[in-house]
Every structure is written in structure tokens, then in C-alpha cells.
Amino acid sequence: xxxxxxxxxxxxxxxxxxxxxxxxxxxxxxxxxxxxxxxxxxxxxxxxxxxxxxxxxxxxxxxxxxxxxxxxxxxxxxxxxxxxxxxxxxxxxxxxxxxxxxxxxxxxxxxxxxxxxxxxxxxxxxxxxxxxxxxxxxxxxxxxxxxxxxxxxxxxxxxxxxxxxxxxxxxxxxxxxxxxxxxxxxxxxxxxxxxxxxxxxxxxxxxxxxxxxxxxxxxxxxxxxxxxxxxxxxxxxxxxxxxxxxxxxxxxxxxxxxxxxxxxxxxxxxxxxxxxxxxxxxxxxxxxxxxxxxxxxxxxxxxxxxxxxxxxxxxxxxxxxxxxxxxxxxxxxxxxxxxxxxxxxxxxxxxxxxx
Ligand code: PMP
Numbered sequence: 563x564x565x566x567x568x569x570x571x572x573x574x575x576x577x578x579x580x581x582x583x584x585x586x587x588x589x590x591x592x593x594x595x596x597x598x599x600x601x602x603x604x605x606x607x608x609x610x611x612x613x614x615x616x617x618x619x620x621x622x623x624x625x626x627x628x629x630x631x632x633x634x635x636x637x638x639x640x641x642x643x644x645x646x647x648x649x650x651x652x653x654x655x656x657x658x659x660x661x662x663x664x665x666x667x668x669x670x671x672x673x674x675x676x677x678x679x680x681x682x683x684x685x686x687x688x689x690x691x692x693x694x695x696x697x698x699x700x701x702x703x704x705x706x707x708x709x710x711x712x713x714x715x716x717x718x719x720x721x722x723x724x725x726x727x728x729x730x731x732x733x734x735x736x737x738x739x740x741x742x743x744x745x746x747x748x749x750x751x752x753x754x755x756x757x758x759x760x761x762x763x764x765x766x767x768x769x770x771x772x773x774x775x776x777x778x779x780x781x782x783x784x785x786x787x788x789x790x791x792x793x794x795x796x797x798x799x800x801x802x803x804x805x806x807x808x809x810x811x812x813x814x815x816x817x818x819x820x821x822x823x824x825x826x827x828x829x830x831x832x833x834x835x836x837x838x839x840x841x842x843x844x845x846x847x848x849x850x851x852x853x854x855x856x857x858x859x860x861x862x863x864x865x866x867x868x869x870x871x872x873x874x875x876x877x878x879x880x881x882x883x884x885x886x887x888x889x890x891x892x893x894x895x896x897x898x899x900x901x902x903x904x905x906x907x908x909x910x911x912x913x914x915x916x917x
Contacts, residue, residue: 584616584617585663588616589623590740591611591615592614593608593740593744593745594610596609596861598849599848603865603868606875607861607865608877608878609861609878610878612882613884616658617651617657617659618886618887619651620882623737624728624733624761625658626659627728628723629659629721632721641664641665641717643719645670645708645709645712645721646670647669647670647703647707649809649810652723653669656688657687667689668691669688669690670691670705671683671690671692671693691707698814723758727818729819730759730763733761737761738767741765741769747772749877749878750778750877751777751778751780751868751871752778754880755808756781757811757812759817763822770826780827780830780863781793781831782859783830783832783833784812785806785812785834786803786805786806787812787813789812790832793829793830802814806835807838808855809888810856810882833862835855835906837859837906838855839858839903839906840911843907852886853885854882854885854892857880857881860881863879889917898915
């Protein structure tokens with residue numbers, strides 16, 4: 563089965579028609595067969611190459627979906643302002659969408675974020691307001707400041723990625739159908755971690771509906787997130803404790819996006835940072851894929867789910883973004899030591915930590 567896929571390597575289908583600008587280039591990403599892990603497990607493990615989106619991450623889909631939905635509903639008119647509270651990929655996706663569709667982009671972010679992210683957003687033409695990094699309950703939290711800023715302007719919207727379900731809808735309409743088509747409907751499991759929950763809820767709902775419930779959809783959770791215990795305890799929300807090196811995932815509440823699907827997940831897996839960091843290095847070494855930590859966590863989870871579903875099963879997950887945005891951490895010996903993670907990376911792979 564594994565070698566069968568190998569034989570098809572140069573039969574890749576190429577896009578037949580040009581696409582319309584940034585908007586047209588979002589989505590239709592390849593589904594990558596992860597050969598080494600598939601052969602090791604006797605299963606078929608696939609990763610959806612979301613790092614190939616034009617803004618570099620899975621969040622391009624949500625950013626575009628939210629803006630197109632707002633346009634369709636007449637919530638925003640040409641020349642308007644789009645405001646979001648975000649520390650990363652959604653802001654980058656929105657900044658691209660705003661440039662390409664002629665909107666002003668305003669981003670509120672916690673002042674704990676790296677200078678690289680602030681610089682990138684500003685280079686993409688966004689106005690960036692770093693604000694104190696305080697909890698959601700505090701009115702000075704970046705999300706609330708974004709909402710208030712938008713409320714005071716004419717022709718402006720707060721995109722509200724966590725609770726705006728146009729985010730989930732973007733994945734229901736694109737990511738889910740693409741994976742279904744790319745696996746020809748032969749998919750036993752889908753699993754990914756969640757930040758807003760849009761990717762899991764939209765992709766998961768489509769796959770579950772389309773397969774008539776045959777495709778199991780699981781949630782993967784990093785340390786410091788409450789969703790694994792929420793699912794496994796039958797719906798009890800505990801206080802958030804602990805933290806993770808993974809960025810962009812983990813959640814302390816049931817967002818509106820997650821609410822549309824969380825009670826339909828088949829199960830949840832908790833993935834510790836030690837396994838995620840080791841997978842960042844393994845993917846680089848064995849597949850030549852330079853992935854961020856949330857992608858690596860997803861791959862660990864896909865392997866564990868495939869093993870649960872049994873030999874010969876097919877499982878897909880999301881490769882959310884590349885390591886470029888995190889490399890000063892993930893590939894720094896000093897940082898790995900400070901996090902106590904150096905020894906989690908197999909000795910023969912530590913040579914990649916060159917920073
Ligand atoms: N990985 C990364 C790197 C992200 O930035 C995000 C979005 N915060 C996710 C995964 C999770 O995606 P979603 O918001 O759709 O749950």
C-alpha cells in the first residue's frame with residue numbers, strides 16, 4: 563500500500579487554470595503522504611500542507627472566509643476597516659486579505675509577542691497596537707480592545723475569529739471537501755488541535771457528514787488546554803493550568819466555533835511537548851518537512867489515532883504552518899535547554915538545532 567503511493571510520485575496533478583489574486587490562491591493545498599510514519603505503523607498517514615497557503619498558514623482560509631462573509635452580508639463596504647485581536651497567523655492572513663481587497667487592517671496583539679511578528683504585520687501594511695498581555699476576563703485584553711476600536715468606527719468590523727462561525731464555515735466549504743476528494747473518501751480518521759476550533763469543527767463536520775459517520779474525528783490537545791479533559795470527562799470545563807511550547811493552539815473555553823462540533827468528536831488525545839518537539843525534528847529528518855510545533859503535534863496525534871484504529875487504517879491531519887515563524891526558538895539549543903526539551907529530541911537529530 564505504501565509503495566503503491568510511491569509509484570505515483572510524478573503523476574501529480576497541476577492546477578489547470580490561473581487563479582484570481584491572493585483570494586484565488588488560498589486553499590487547494592496538497593495532501594502529503596507521510597511515508598516513513600506510514601511504513602512504521604502499517605497505516606496510511608496524511609498531512610494537509612496548509613503551510614502552502616499564500617500567507618503561509620491554515621488561517622488564510624479563516625481570514626478570507628470571514629472577510630468574504632462580511633462582504634456578502636453587507637457588514638463591510640469597499641475601503642472599510644478590518645480589526646482583529648490576534649497574536650499570529652490570523653492577523654497575517656487578514657493583513658494579506660486586506661491588502662489584496664483594499665481594506666485598512668488594524669491588529670491588536672499582546673505585547674508579549676515577538677518583534678518578528680509585529681514587523682511582519684507592519685510590512686504587510688497592518689497597523690499594529692501592542693497592548694498589555696492580560697487575561698480574557700480583563701477589559702484591557704487585546705480582543706476587547708479590538709472590538710471597541712471597531713465599534714467606534716464607520717464601515718469597520720471586528721472579525722472575532724473565535725466566535726465568528728464564518729471561520730468554521732470556510733473549512734466546511736474548502737478543507738473538508740479537499741481532504742475527502744484527495745483521499746477518495748477512504749478516510750478512517752481525522753484529528754487536529756484547536757485554537758479557535760474552526761479547522762476541527764468545519765473539516766470534521768464535513769468529513770463526518772460525507773462519510774455517514776464512518777470517518778472518526780478526534781481532537782488533539784497540548785498541555786495547558788482544557789479541551790482534552792472536557793471531551794474525556796463528558797463536558798466538564800476545568801481551570802486552565804500549565805503551558806506549552808506550541809503556539810496558536812490550546813484553549814480555555816468552548817468558543818462558538820468549537821461549540822458547533824465539540825459534542826460530536828469521537829475522542830481526544832493529549833500530546834505532551836516532549837513528543838511534539840521530537841516530531842518537529844523527525845519530520846525534517848525523514849520527510850524534509852520544516853514544520854511548526856502545532857503541525858508536529860498533529861502528526862504525533864495522527865500516528866496515535868491510526869494505531870488506535872488499527873493496521874491498514876487511513877488518517878489525515880493538518881500541517882498548519884512552517885517552522886520559519888518559530889525557528890529562533892525551535893532550532894535554538896539554548897531555548898531547548900531552557901525549556902528542558904533538549905533530551906526529548908533523539909540524539910542523532912540534535913544536529914539540526916544550529917541556532
Ligand atoms: N496552528 C497554528 C500555528 C495556528 O496559528 C492556529 C490558529 N490559531 C491553529 C493551529 C489552530 O487553528 P484553529 O484556530 O482553526 O483552531
